[in-house]
Amino acid sequence: MSDPATPSIVTRDLNLWYGKFQALRGVSLDIKHGLITSLIGPSGCGKTTLLRCFNRVNERYGYVTTTGEIRVLEKNIYDPDVSLIELRRSVGMVFQRPNPLPLSVYENVVFGLRVHSDSPPTRATLNEAVEKALREVNLWQDLKDRLHQRATTLQLEQQQKLCIARLLPLKPEIILMDEPCSALDVEGTAAIEELMFSLKGKYTIVIVTHNMAQARRASDECIFMLLGQRIEHRRTEDLFIAPENPKTAEYIEGRYG
């Protein structure tokens, strides 16, 4: 496992263009291991784009150009010997809208295992993985008797937890969350935040959020972005109580955004 002292994700002078539009401008940051780091900023500031760089899903679109360096767990992910398959196994993503596959709860959780194993895993391995993953996201009690129900029929909150559980059997190091609570109600949001706290330490979590209050209560470190630039990156308490940059101060006071 990685040494807690070294950052999980390091970017240096990262630039990204969608066609001619520059979405990221010289972003350099160190995301610490095992903490929850939130990315905040007004719409269009590049926070989701930055998040999607970390497991290279942006490249699916042909018109994206990236320059600069991203090191995940001390490995430059743009090195030619990097396999996207292995990278995405270690760096999982949770989306804004829960996107469980139209399969049973059980099959959703073991989907990654099946994809990544050469010979079909044994029933026992799969059963164990399902129980472990669902326990980790606090769904086991609710769903243990309904493992063969269709995942798309669950409540949204349960679906989102399941989407997190789906990543865990692959033993990821980093979990990226793109506004994971924006489709959920108050209770669902609270449950997901609680879950983030319980996963913290084991996994490095990066969360994009529109909700400043959520960033404040649910993250250890906070990165404020504006117009594709990193403006400020500090401990969450410090950033909200004593922001250094006047732009940050105005944003958290709600002057714009």
Added chain:
Amino acid sequence: MNASPVPRFGETPSVRRRLRRENLARWVFGAMAAAMVLPLVLIVGYLVVRAAPALSLEFVLDVPKRGMTEGGIWPALIGTVYLVFLSLLVSAPIGILAAVYLNEYARENWFNRVINLAVINLAGVPSIVHALFGLGAFVYAAQFGYSIISAALTLAIMTLPVIIASTREALASVPRSFREACWNVGATRWQTIRSVVLPNSISGILTGVILQVSRAAGETAPVMFTGVVFFKAVQRGDLLPYYLNEQCMALSMHLYTISTQVPGVKEAIPFATAVVLLTLVIAVNAAAIALRVYLRSRKKW
């Protein structure tokens, strides 16, 4: 964890195996896609090579001579143009307006579902059955006799359901939010359709209609039962040789007769007829594509 010689995120043997399978799959799919091109090239190439001795502008403009064993195909070509044009003149307005009703006005109820079912089933009826229907309905019951009108109406019935289906698809692809924006400034449904829905779906609607041209031009059975004849004497190059209550010639039928019914036809003539029919259809499709590209370039989204 990282004791293995494989670098972090490097390709493990397992990943390599999966990538090999991935490449194999991609190759198989690609080969199947390429396989579609091969028959097309072969068919068109074969036809053109065999037709070459007879193909000329003269062949297109001239009338058949010596008991159809020589000469050209003008009466059949112009007959096909008549039939296609007339049938679409009937089926396009009915089909498009019906589709607008079904997609924009009708509520989801049993009546709508019955219409839907009828449209789908009508689209699946074999053309020979349409032919028989046309014979009974237009030639005898409506007393149009064996005529261009009967044949065109039969073709119209045949193309109608497909036009309805393709138009509905084109209308359904206009985002709902456009309609909501319109309703929210107080526009009626008809105003919404006229100003927003139709302008944004017209390219898809026209494509659907024009694709039916090739179907109408190629069908033999429906026109053979209802108004197309073996031979009809026509002036060379005459643009308006037929009255609508007369019978006419058509390319598809002509191809059938000179290939199977008439002895001693010059070998290249059936092939040349096929090439002209194919060219007509491809020309219409090309026009459809050009129109679609043009209309799409005017689309604002």
